[in-house]
Amino acid sequence: MPKKSSPQKSREPSVRALAGTVFITRQVHFNSAHRLYNPTKSLAWNQKQYGMCTNPHWHGHNYVLEVTLKGQPDPVTGYIMDLARLKKVLHTAVVDKCDHRNLNDEVDFLRGIIPSTENLVIAFWHEIAPRIHLPARLHCVRLYETPRNFAEFFGPAHH
Amino acid sequence: MPKKSSPQKSREPSVRALAGTVFITRQVHFNSAHRLYNPTKSLAWNQKQYGMCTNPHWHGHNYVLEVTLKGQPDPVTGYIMDLARLKKVLHTAVVDKCDHRNLNDEVDFLRGIIPSTENLVIAFWHEIAPRIHLPARLHCVRLYETPRNFAEFFGPAHH
Amino acid sequence: MPKKSSPQKSREPSVRALAGTVFITRQVHFNSAHRLYNPTKSLAWNQKQYGMCTNPHWHGHNYVLEVTLKGQPDPVTGYIMDLARLKKVLHTAVVDKCDHRNLNDEVDFLRGIIPSTENLVIAFWHEIAPRIHLPARLHCVRLYETPRNFAEFFGPAHH
Amino acid sequence: MPKKSSPQKSREPSVRALAGTVFITRQVHFNSAHRLYNPTKSLAWNQKQYGMCTNPHWHGHNYVLEVTLKGQPDPVTGYIMDLARLKKVLHTAVVDKCDHRNLNDEVDFLRGIIPSTENLVIAFWHEIAPRIHLPARLHCVRLYETPRNFAEFFGPAHH
Amino acid sequence: MPKKSSPQKSREPSVRALAGTVFITRQVHFNSAHRLYNPTKSLAWNQKQYGMCTNPHWHGHNYVLEVTLKGQPDPVTGYIMDLARLKKVLHTAVVDKCDHRNLNDEVDFLRGIIPSTENLVIAFWHEIAPRIHLPARLHCVRLYETPRNFAEFFGPAHH
Amino acid sequence: MPKKSSPQKSREPSVRALAGTVFITRQVHFNSAHRLYNPTKSLAWNQKQYGMCTNPHWHGHNYVLEVTLKGQPDPVTGYIMDLARLKKVLHTAVVDKCDHRNLNDEVDFLRGIIPSTENLVIAFWHEIAPRIHLPARLHCVRLYETPRNFAEFFGPAHH
Numbered sequence: 001m002p003k004k005s006s007p008q009k010s011r012e013p014s015v016r017a018l019a020g021t022v023f024i025t026r027q028v029h030f031n032s033a034h035r036l037y038n039p040t041k042s043l044a045w046n047q048k049q050y051g052m053c054t055n056p057h058w059h060g061h062n063y064v065l066e067v068t069l070k071g072q073p074d075p076v077t078g079y080i081m082d083l084a085r086l087k088k089v090l091h092t093a094v095v096d097k098c099d100h101r102n103l104n105d106e107v108d109f110l111r112g113i114i115p116s117t118e119n120l121v122i123a124f125w126h127e128i129a130p131r132i133h134l135p136a137r138l139h140c141v142r143l144y145e146t147p148r149n150f151a152e153f154f155g156p157a158h159h
Numbered sequence: 160m161p162k163k164s165s166p167q168k169s170r171e172p173s174v175r176a177l178a179g180t181v182f183i184t185r186q187v188h189f190n191s192a193h194r195l196y197n198p199t200k201s202l203a204w205n206q207k208q209y210g211m212c213t214n215p216h217w218h219g220h221n222y223v224l225e226v227t228l229k230g231q232p233d234p235v236t237g238y239i240m241d242l243a244r245l246k247k248v249l250h251t252a253v254v255d256k257c258d259h260r261n262l263n264d265e266v267d268f269l270r271g272i273i274p275s276t277e278n279l280v281i282a283f284w285h286e287i288a289p290r291i292h293l294p295a296r297l298h299c300v301r302l303y304e305t306p307r308n309f310a311e312f313f314g315p316a317h318h
Numbered sequence: 319m320p321k322k323s324s325p326q327k328s329r330e331p332s333v334r335a336l337a338g339t340v341f342i343t344r345q346v347h348f349n350s351a352h353r354l355y356n357p358t359k360s361l362a363w364n365q366k367q368y369g370m371c372t373n374p375h376w377h378g379h380n381y382v383l384e385v386t387l388k389g390q391p392d393p394v395t396g397y398i399m400d401l402a403r404l405k406k407v408l409h410t411a412v413v414d415k416c417d418h419r420n421l422n423d424e425v426d427f428l429r430g431i432i433p434s435t436e437n438l439v440i441a442f443w444h445e446i447a448p449r450i451h452l453p454a455r456l457h458c459v460r461l462y463e464t465p466r467n468f469a470e471f472f473g474p475a476h477h
Numbered sequence: 478m479p480k481k482s483s484p485q486k487s488r489e490p491s492v493r494a495l496a497g498t499v500f501i502t503r504q505v506h507f508n509s510a511h512r513l514y515n516p517t518k519s520l521a522w523n524q525k526q527y528g529m530c531t532n533p534h535w536h537g538h539n540y541v542l543e544v545t546l547k548g549q550p551d552p553v554t555g556y557i558m559d560l561a562r563l564k565k566v567l568h569t570a571v572v573d574k575c576d577h578r579n580l581n582d583e584v585d586f587l588r589g590i591i592p593s594t595e596n597l598v599i600a601f602w603h604e605i606a607p608r609i610h611l612p613a614r615l616h617c618v619r620l621y622e623t624p625r626n627f628a629e630f631f632g633p634a635h636h
Numbered sequence: 637m638p639k640k641s642s643p644q645k646s647r648e649p650s651v652r653a654l655a656g657t658v659f660i661t662r663q664v665h666f667n668s669a670h671r672l673y674n675p676t677k678s679l680a681w682n683q684k685q686y687g688m689c690t691n692p693h694w695h696g697h698n699y700v701l702e703v704t705l706k707g708q709p710d711p712v713t714g715y716i717m718d719l720a721r722l723k724k725v726l727h728t729a730v731v732d733k734c735d736h737r738n739l740n741d742e743v744d745f746l747r748g749i750i751p752s753t754e755n756l757v758i759a760f761w762h763e764i765a766p767r768i769h770l771p772a773r774l775h776c777v778r779l780y781e782t783p784r785n786f787a788e789f790f791g792p793a794h795h
Numbered sequence: 796m797p798k799k800s801s802p803q804k805s806r807e808p809s810v811r812a813l814a815g816t817v818f819i820t821r822q823v824h825f826n827s828a829h830r831l832y833n834p835t836k837s838l839a840w841n842q843k844q845y846g847m848c849t850n851p852h853w854h855g856h857n858y859v860l861e862v863t864l865k866g867q868p869d870p871v872t873g874y875i876m877d878l879a880r881l882k883k884v885l886h887t888a889v890v891d892k893c894d895h896r897n898l899n900d901e902v903d904f905l906r907g908i909i910p911s912t913e914n915l916v917i918a919f920w921h922e923i924a925p926r927i928h929l930p931a932r933l934h935c936v937r938l939y940e941t942p943r944n945f946a947e948f949f950g951p952a953h954h
Binding site for chain 4: 672674675676677685686687747748749750751752753754755757758759761783784785786787788789790791792794795
């Protein structure tokens with residue numbers, strides 16, 4: 001039960017803090033080109049493995065990224081983390097590097113990675129995690145390649 | 160594997176029950192005004208902490224509330240809980256108190272609480288939980304402040 | 319941290335593999351008729367239990383099915399499973415049997431089951447699981463009866 | 478330009494009216510079973526014409542209905558029509574008759590009509606129009622059979 | 637038919653222009669508090685007219701604003717208007733004045749107006765129109781108060 | 796009013812036809828890479844005009860295409876056009892040529908066109924229109940580049 005405030009005899013303002021572990025999520029988006037191919041394999045192998053997704057002339061997506069943090073609401077602010085600040089963190093860590101860019105060729109932290117949604121959520125996690133400071137913890141990175149398919153990563157310690 | 164029905168020699172109707180723990184979720188919505196501020200702090204502190212969210216003249220949201228229960232489908236009904244009844248519970252517990260209202264000033268169970276999404280999901284949990292009866296269990300309260308940001312609470316026992 | 323590639327002296331192409339457990343989800347949809355009723359009970363009992371959902375003349379839904387797999391991205395492909403192939407699996411296992419069909423009367427694997435969303439996710443799990451092969455694992459079946467209500471099942475071993 | 482209020486020497490409250498023709502839209506939803514078939518034709522003809530949509534065991538949809546009215550905002554209320562009242566009109570005219578029902582067999586005003594989305598919007602128009610009173614005018618009935626397909630009707634006078 | 641390019645003997649780059657009138661739409665959003673009431677009427681009148689929407693302690697919405705322009709794509713740029721620039725125009729004209737604000741009390745261009753969705757689209761039109769320059773023309777202002785209800789205004793000349 | 800059927804003395808099945816002009820819309824989607832640039836202009840001009848949208852390494856989008864036809868429901872079928880067939884037409888005319896492709900380099904009917912959303916809707920119209928046969932008429936092509944921006948074209952005769 002939330003902590004009850006005792007009857008206030010004085011007229012001093014007060015704030016009731018609520019206890020518990022809460023998860024907060026912020027959504028951002030970016031539009032990028034990519035292709036799926038393994039450069040150590042033949043064109044035929046890539047064609048068979050990825051079909052149209054290996055088009056050497058690229059295709060693209062409106063990616064939607066949702067990042068979840070875990071923590072306890074600060075008794076003074078009511079926040080785990082200011083989501084406006086989280087939005088800036090996500091822009092710095094991921095969006096500004098990926099938006100209107102080619103994920104295979106132009107994003108340094110993605111060099112050499114096949115940019116499947118599975119690999120992207122892991123790579124994004126490692127860009128975001130160093131920017132999240134206690135008491136908040138990074139809990140989940142979710143990436144929608146399209147509204148009908150997405151990947152989620154809960155960190156390297158999660159199995 | 161679902162329990163197989165034995166070949167029916169008689170023509171009596173029968174029902175196959177399926178075993179397992181399932182999570183069901185119902186979504187409701189309400190439109191409210193609020194502001195984020197800590198009355199024990201100065202106006203300048205609140206301005207710096209919350210920016211425009213501390214506007215003393217209020218702003219508002221179309222909140223979307225999703226509540227998840229956990230249980231086993233009743234072998235006779237196929238339900239964990241009738242979601243039409245859950246909708247009524249959510250209206251009684253939260254929506255009727257918050258819809259078209261001011262969350263800071265008009266909602267008794269929110270008195271003295273900074274109405275951040277983090278605090279709201281905890282407070283809502285405590286309003287809803289006493290109204291959920293075994294064998295169903297309250298599992299998660301999720302609240303969207305906007306389509307791009309939401310909080311989730313899995314109960315005071317969850318860390 | 320993702321595995322760093324050592325400086326490349328040769329000009330051979332290479333691929334950086336990323337480690338971690340990832341969850342991928344694919345969404346499909348189908349439109350079906352159904353009714354909720356227990357044929358071992360009286361009409362009055364069903365009317366009281368299910369209200370309009372027991373209409374003997376049927377009603378229907380645009381069902382949305384989301385299926386989540388769990389695994390590690392293959393270092394050669396970047397995939398846990400090709401989602402185009404998962405889409406075919408879901409069509410074979412569930413959609414082709416249920417789309418534009420009557421869930422009570424026409425779907426063999428649903429015979430004798432009250433087609434509540436709770437029961438459907440369990441039944442769907444058992445149709446899909448045998449078609450998912452290691453190293454990928456079936457993690458969750460989520461079914462939306464409408465955008466405002468859905469059920470999730472994480473398998474018979476999950477409590 | 479909106480009518481400017483002259484500087485107020487008295488302290489009497491006042492209201493500024495804005496002029497113009499505005500369109501307001503309200504969305505409601507209902508879940509129904511139906512099938513597409515022409516009973517004056519053979520089963521083979523229906524199969525060829527409608528494919529799976531002619532399933533004699535029915536299928537169904539979560540229909541979404543959007544109704545648009547046209548008018549000038551009342552200078553006293555700011556409303557063309559109270560949308561809460563329009564919601565009730567739509568429930569009386571359409572939703573209460575169609576929700577959780579079989580559109581082919583149970584809806585009197587649809588008797589003998591092939592319930593394609595095209596025919597439904599016309600039939601719904603004729604149920605709704607008599608309930609809309611001047612100065613508001615019924616402008617459009619839009620019906621989504623699924624999120625990916627819908628029909629619109631602007632009245633019998635519109636070509 | 638699009639203008640066919642004549643066979644190019646030279647290797648000079650060229651651009652094919654396409655002719656036609658096109659409508660482009662940009663969506664922005666803002667979160668505000670408001671109440672519906674006519675200050676020239678009694679409290680009882682307002683209660684009867686607006687019900688809960690007249691709550692003197694305010695309620696609020698996540699408003700979604702869609703603005704449509706009409707024009708011919710510029711043969712040199714392919715644009716009617718750069719939508720990034722349109723987004724800035726909409727922020728200057730409407731969003732920056734309304735976001736996180738109280739529509740009744742804090743927005744100068746809304747002074748004295750009952751902030752129904754009908755009145756808001758007219759008022760927004762008059763703020764936006766002077767900022768749209770030929771050859772583009774303002775065609776429609778659409779405002780969603782919630783996902784289930786919205787108003788549209790096509791300008792003072794449209795009946 | 797819908798045509799009333801005269802009381803049926805015989806037991807022959809009959810069908811009531813409804814009169815009126817109806818608009819039907821089908822939605823399809825495709826994922827593509829593109830860039831906005833005018834090859835007759837300098838790199839600096841393109842940078843200034845298009846900003847990040849001119850990235851020579853491409854970016855991309857999940858495009859959503861909605862096509863509307865206009866007609867009278869056929870009294871025998873209830874259809875203006877079978878939307879399953881319309882979906883095939885749209886796949887042949889547009890989707891199969893654009894999906895997982897580079898709109899600037901790989902789509903013959905887009906050669907030499909700056910692939911802004913404005914130009915794309917005109918080009919798509921001209922691919923689709925010859926495939927729509929009376930009595931149905933092509934009425935509108937709507938293309939979402941992202942959920943927050945889209946273009947519409949009502950044909951070369953519309954001003």
